[in-house]
Amino acid sequence: MLHAPRICCLDLDTFFVSVERLFDPSLIGKPVVVGGKPGSRGVVTACSYEVREYGVHSGMSLTEAGKRVPDAIFLPVRSETYGEYSKQVRAIVDRYSPVVQAASIDEMFIDFSGCERMYRRRGDFGADATVLRTVREMRAAISDELGLPASVGIATSRSMAKVASGLAKPAGVLLVSAGTEAKTLAPLPVRKLPGIGPVAAEKLKGLGIDRLGQIAEASIDELRRVFGAWATQVLEGSQGRGSSDISRDQPAFREHDATGDTVRSISNERTFREDVSDPLIVESQLCHLCERVCWRARRRGVLARTISLKLRYSNFKTLSRSRTILPTASEFEVYPLIKELYDLARDRPMPIRLLGVSFTNLVRAEQQLALFEHDSALIRSVDAIRQRYGFDAVRRATGQIARRKAPSVVGEAGDAGAGGGVREGGDGPRS
């Protein structure tokens, strides 16, 4: 027995561009690139259909985009603004189904199972018609109330719904009836299936595979050589089968409330406008990144067990170094460690392009700030100001933070086992 298509993937069309057009309607119909100015070191974050015609796509360097479409309008990225609109879209979607999961700032999954009865109207011929009509109403609400275009794919599984939303663009709705999935997917290039990137596509090409229909007929052993643990999922995906589970999410894209449990890592990284050799600039940037990541972790109510440094040289060679320690979210602990990792990692006198700091292995902060007496007052007061006025309201001197020894690794200093739960506060590595 076939399940009816009830899984929706809603995707906001050229989302960042659409939001910019709300603020400046004169941008409508014009070529728009969001990401920054050509000549700066960035890439295209989003772009309108008018520039896509010239081969511009997200990820392309802004310089290249500028060459291809010199008269395009180049705008900086305003993440917070887009985040606000994303929340408003979410609020509308929540009116239509209780089971909604955000996949990113401009994409969400919705499960309409069990909603047919509720939405059923006279004139709906069959359950598919009910879902289709409801989705159209939801799309119209987003368009009428916010002025944002969206596309929706409806199918029996998540990945099929996702592919369908792509096929529905721009501003369309596509329902893939149960039983027609494989036929819909077969002629599409392999890259259309989520999870198949440039590397996998290249390997598949070597096997003479370039369409999803060929994957659907490939042997699992062959696929395992390309996809490893993903092979089964890729095979099912190419046939239009797969998970239809939409787990109702915590608000994963809100940093302000202390959910923490959906987040697996917190990181900040920065590419310099020009490659840097001056150690003072490096140190001050590392310090800034540590502060920022620590602050975000504290706002989420999490501590990091693993701290990582990312370093990219001017030749783009990238390396990372990490260490696992007792959970912390204090820059007074994190910075000395990052500095130590940096000193150990820096293996050549080459100018540096990018620096990054990341937290993984996150644990919930059991009590508010499981920090350390003498630092916590300082951290608390700075946090209080930033809570009100934003991170950049306070700038600390590097020297204020760069005064400690790095914390010891797990396993030393009586940290028996390092196994289970979060430790009591105050037993951090202390001198």
Place this chain on the structure above:
DNA sequence: TCTGGGGTCCTAGGACCC
């Protein structure tokens, strides 16, 4: 095409334990 920034998940080797 001189290549951002925020994430998630997987792999593989080595340490360490029983």
Place this chain on the structure above:
DNA sequence: TCTGGGGTCCTAGGACCC
């Protein structure tokens, strides 16, 4: 004390997504 096997954790790197 030429040597097993399973399990977990840590580290480094990489593919992929938006």
